[in-house]
Amino acid sequence: MKKPLFRIVIMLAIMTSSSSLIAAEQGFVVVDFEQFEDTTVCPTYYSDWGAHFSAAILRTGNGDGSVEPSTRDKEQLTSVVAEVTDCEGNPQSDIEVEITVVAVDGSGGHAGPHVLPRPPGGLRASGSNDPVSESIVRMSDTSGQIQMQFVPPEVAGRHAITARCVAIECFAPDVPLSVEVKVDGLAAISPLPTFYTLTEYLQQPIGQNIGDNTKHDGENHYLTPEATGVLMKVAFYYAAEYAARWGQFPEKLHINDASLPSGGLFDYSGTWVYTKGASHFEHRRGTVVDIRANELLGAVPPSPDADRMFMRAAATAGAQATREYAKRVPRHPNEHYHLRLRGARE
Amino acid sequence: MKSRWLISQPCCALLVVISGAVQAASTEGLVYEPATGNYVLSYDCGSSDGVLSTTIIPANKVSPAVESAFEVVQSQYDYGGEFIQYRYTVSMGASSRQPLLMFAFEAVRPVFGIVAPPPPAMLNGASLTDVKKYQRDALESAPSDWKVFQATTYAGGSRVGWMRGLSSPAFVAGAKQQGFTFKSADLPGVAVAQFVGDQAGTWQFPCESPGSDTQVGRDLEVLERNNYVPRFAAAPLINYDHTSIGTLKALRGHLSQLVQWQLIDGAFATQFSVYLSDSIAKLEKGDRAGATLPLASARVALRSKYPLLESETVINAVPPSPIPVSPVDEIRKIVTDYDRVLAARVLDFDVDYVLRQLAEPDVDVSDLVISPP
Numbered sequence: 001m002k003k004p005l006f007r008i009v010i011m012l013a014i015m016t017s018s019s020s021l022i023a024a025e026q027g028f029v030v031v032d033f034e035q036f037e038d039t040t041v042c043p044t045y046y047s048d049w050g051a052h053f054s055a056a057i058l059r060t061g062n063g064d065g066s067v068e069p070s071t072r073d074k075e076q077l078t079s080v081v082a083e084v085t086d087c088e089g090n091p092q093s094d095i096e097v098e099i100t101v102v103a104v105d106g107s108g109g110h111a112g113p114h115v116l117p118r119p120p121g122g123l124r125a126s127g128s129n130d131p132v133s134e135s136i137v138r139m140s141d142t143s144g145q146i147q148m149q150f151v152p153p154e155v156a157g158r159h160a161i162t163a164r165c166v167a168i169e170c171f172a173p174d175v176p177l178s179v180e181v182k183v184d185g186l187a188a189i190s191p192l193p194t195f196y197t198l199t200e201y202l203q204q205p206i207g208q209n210i211g212d213n214t215k216h217d218g219e220n221h222y223l224t225p226e227a228t229g230v231l232m233k234v235a236f237y238y239a240a241e242y243a244a245r246w247g248q249f250p251e252k253l254h255i256n257d258a259s260l261p262s263g264g265l266f267d268y269s270g271t272w273v274y275t276k277g278a279s280h281f282e283h284r285r286g287t288v289v290d291i292r293a294n295e296l297l298g299a300v301p302p303s304p305d306a307d308r309m310f311m312r313a314a315a316t317a318g319a320q321a322t323r324e325y326a327k328r329v330p331r332h333p334n335e336h337y338h339l340r341l342r343g344a345r346e
Numbered sequence: 347m348k349s350r351w352l353i354s355q356p357c358c359a360l361l362v363v364i365s366g367a368v369q370a371a372s373t374e375g376l377v378y379e380p381a382t383g384n385y386v387l388s389y390d391c392g393s394s395d396g397v398l399s400t401t402i403i404p405a406n407k408v409s410p411a412v413e414s415a416f417e418v419v420q421s422q423y424d425y426g427g428e429f430i431q432y433r434y435t436v437s438m439g440a441s442s443r444q445p446l447l448m449f450a451f452e453a454v455r456p457v458f459g460i461v462a463p464p465p466p467a468m469l470n471g472a473s474l475t476d477v478k479k480y481q482r483d484a485l486e487s488a489p490s491d492w493k494v495f496q497a498t499t500y501a502g503g504s505r506v507g508w509m510r511g512l513s514s515p516a517f518v519a520g521a522k523q524q525g526f527t528f529k530s531a532d533l534p535g536v537a538v539a540q541f542v543g544d545q546a547g548t549w550q551f552p553c554e555s556p557g558s559d560t561q562v563g564r565d566l567e568v569l570e571r572n573n574y575v576p577r578f579a580a581a582p583l584i585n586y587d588h589t590s591i592g593t594l595k596a597l598r599g600h601l602s603q604l605v606q607w608q609l610i611d612g613a614f615a616t617q618f619s620v621y622l623s624d625s626i627a628k629l630e631k632g633d634r635a636g637a638t639l640p641l642a643s644a645r646v647a648l649r650s651k652y653p654l655l656e657s658e659t660v661i662n663a664v665p666p667s668p669i670p671v672s673p674v675d676e677i678r679k680i681v682t683d684y685d686r687v688l689a690a691r692v693l694d695f696d697v698d699y700v701l702r703q704l705a706e707p708d709v710d711v712s713d714l715v716i717s718p719p
Contacts, residue, residue: 072557072559073558073559190466191470192466192469192470193470194469194470194471194472195469195472226500226501226502227500229466229498229500230499230500232466232469233463233466233497235469236463236464236469236472236477237463237495239477240477240478240480240481240484241481241512243474243477243478243481244478244481244482244512245512245513248474249474249477274557274559275392276390276391276392276393276553276554277391277392277393277395277553277554278392280554281554281557281558281559282557287500304546304547307547307548308512308546308547309512310548311547311548312447312448312509312512314548315447315448315509315542316448316495316497316507316509317497318452318497318499318500318505320570321548322548322549322550322551322555323548323549323550323551324550324551324553324554324555325551325552325553325554326550326551326552327400327550327552328552337548338554338555341500342500342501343499343500344570344571345558345567345570
């Protein structure tokens with residue numbers, strides 16, 4: 001009788017509130033054992049490779065392997081399960097495995113150069129109070145599993161989680177499982193060229209996004225559809241107030257930073273972490289947008305009349321407008337309206 | 347320290363703020379100044395700016411009162427039908443320290459009879475003439491010097507209200523205005539009308555406004571959430587349902603809100619709820635006639651509990667408190683006899699409406715004896 005060859009499979013499961021099977025999409029190596037004559041032993045096919053490992057997402061909370069970014073006040077925990085099996089699918093205990101999480105470069109709208117290493121979030125063993133780490137080593141339990149928690153960072157984007165045996169050689173798929181850290185439901189702001197613009201058209205080269213910087217080129221105009229609807233109303237009501245008073249349309253509103261495509265921390269200076277003067281505290285969930293209101297062309301003029309009109313337009317639409325970098329002498333170039341489109345903070 | 351009410355840092359009483367300019371300060375805090383009703387906000391702007399301070403003028407320096415009226419009116423269109431007309435009269439108490447900018451209801455049922463902005467799909471094609479016409483219509487379908495507005499909120503509810511015209515004389519203490527009107531197919535409940543004083547512009551911050559990761563940011567957030575004066579008023583909250591089952595269920599659900607606001611007491615709400623449930627159960631069995639008896643009993647119980655139901659309007663305007671802990675707490679502070687009568691009137695009206703829908707409009711409640719449901 002042939003001696004069974006040793007095969008180990010490590011499976012990672014990201015679970016939040018529900019489950020689904022998306023292993024094939026996430027690179028799970030599916031082996032058809034029917035092709036081998038003797039299914040009671042490990043296929044000789046693998047014996048050329050020695051021991052073998054693979055990794056896959058078994059279940060995800062919302063079915064697409066995503067989780068919301070953490071905030072400064074709240075960790076968005078989600079569970080990760082690694083499973084070790086032999087080549088016949090039997091759980092294997094006491095196998096030492098290292099699980100590592102890495103943030104994928106350029107994902108989440110952070111394609112431009114940033115100043116520090118990107119924070120990848122972290123892992124910790126379930127039920128422990130250990131600090132999170134980008135890489136942890138644990139032994140598989142009697143069911144062949146290793147239970148962990150993935151704590152996503154404040155910065156959204158794709159994250160790759162891989163598993164590797166520590167003491168023995170393992171097989172792992174070429175494509176690691178990925179977890180998308182994102183705020184669901186954000187979409188590019190719908191155009192409304194009669195009342196607002198997303199691109200510079202006076203001072204800057206035509207087509208350049210307002211508020212573009214090298215860190216997040218073209219990625220700063222994302223909102224929830226509901227928020228875009230409120231933005232449209234604010235722009236319309238402002239134009240109506242202005243037209244009633246002055247008999248003509250006002251300058252189109254110039255839309256500055258909203259949120260990044262996947263939401264999360266908007267570190268406009270590319271620092272990866274919230275820093276006063278270098279990051280937006282809000283602008284994470286697609287419900288806040290900045291409107292140009294300084295002395296540049298295309299801005300809501302810094303006059304009491306225009307300010308009252310804009311405030312009334314926001315109040316009519318149920319939004320909340322404040323003016324930031326205001327009352328400076330000389331005027332600050334960053335002066336703008338901070339418009340909370342759901343009428344409250346994120 | 348009587349002259350100042352401190353929100354967070356006691357040391358902030360040392361701050362000196364000159365209106366209209368950003369000032370350097372030593373520590374963070376949000377300090378209420380009773381003399382002006384304003385707040386001095388000081389917070390860390392980061393980098394080389396350090397702690398800067400500015401004056402925040404809240405919009406809650408108004409002391410309004412609102413009278414609600416609602417009645418069934420017949421449609422003027424050929425196809426007949428009826429709807430509910432809502433009317434409001436607003437007066438400004440003598441203690442008001444700001445003109446009234448606007449008042450609005452959030453999350454009400456759909457309303458009509460007032461001008462609405464064009465839907466988003468049509469906004470791009472709007473011409474200057476279209477926009478001017480909207481503004482003119484909004485003014486013309488409201489009382490003189492006011493314009494009406496309605497919009498879908500972020501959460502998908504309906505927001506409706508009136509705003510003082512930009513060039514109109516200020517609506518100040520002692521002023522009174524009637525004629526705020528709209529129509530709805532849905533029945534009244536008790537809603538919170540948000541009265542917003544004219545703070546003469548947006549709040550202005552020397553840098554990004556303080557985040558909720560700091561105590562001063564959390565204090566400011568409380569102020570933001572409560573930057574209006576709440577008053578109870580009748581508004582379309584109870585959905586009309588031709589079977590009446592949905593209407594009674596909505597009314598039953600509304601009772602808990604009335605109890606939470608202390609507009610009716612819990613024991614009576616429980617009794618009233620049982621009457622409604624009894625009627626709903628009979629309707630679900632197709633017993634329309636049987637469903638009327640518990641409703642009639644509910645009306646009798648209501649009139650026994652609230653003899654003021656037929657009394658004249660009583661308005662007790664109270665001055666706003668400086669910074670409420672939450673809207674609910676603030677509302678509880680201002681519950682008046684008028685508000686309780688308003689709640690009773692709303693319940694009475696809705697039950698009576700359902701009774702008429704059940705084709706038993708002539709039930710004489712005075713002949714009925716309250717029976718256990």
